[in-house]
Amino acid sequence: MLNGLRVAILVAEGFEQAELVEPRKALDAQGARTKIVSPAKGHVQGWKHFEKADTLPVDVALADADAEDFDALLLPGGVANPDQLRTQPAAVRFVREFFDAGKPVAVICHGPWTLIEADVVSGRTVTSWPSLRTDLINAGAKWVDQEVAVDGNLVSSRKPDDIPAFNRRMIETFAAARQGRPAGSAARSSSERLRH
Secondary structure, three states: OOOOOEEEEEOOOOEEHHHHHHHHHHHHHOOOEEEEEEOOOOEEEEEEOOEEEEEEEOOEEHHHOOHHHOOEEEEOOOOHHHHHHOOOHHHHHHHHHHHHOOOOEEEEOOOHHHHHHOOOOOOOEEOOOHHHHHHHHHOOOEEOOOOEEEEOOEEEEOOHHHHHHHHHHHHHHHHHHHOOOOOHHHHOOHHHHHHO
């Protein structure tokens, strides 16, 4: 379904390991080509809640990364990870370029902090870890509390427990964007179906 689709996975130190590893497995199983992009040198440290987890190899240094080389973007969470990314102009610019080009983006947990910094959530329906609710509303987003929200080419989820639903909608949205269909036709969003 996603054969050859090039997906950037943008993370800094302290990403939540399950939110990178599980979606990456799902994408790879569909034939996508995933690459970890990071400001970290060589390897980047994952966490499992409050404990250190694995270090993963960085495929592309953030300084060398170009959004034009990718078809889609995955933003895992973890508190420390997006908190670092949103302070780095290169990371914020990289994220904004996906939105400017209309490419699909999947984000989970604390990941939307980077989206807020990139100024791309205004008017969009988004979910996240609950503590980001006020930040997202203040940035102009419509925040919803559900396992997955899809708004056009943007897929978001709240936490690791939501990963199965997140993976399904991420794959659907990435596939729709690849075929030139607006992902919103499948999706705008699970929240709309809940309202009817």
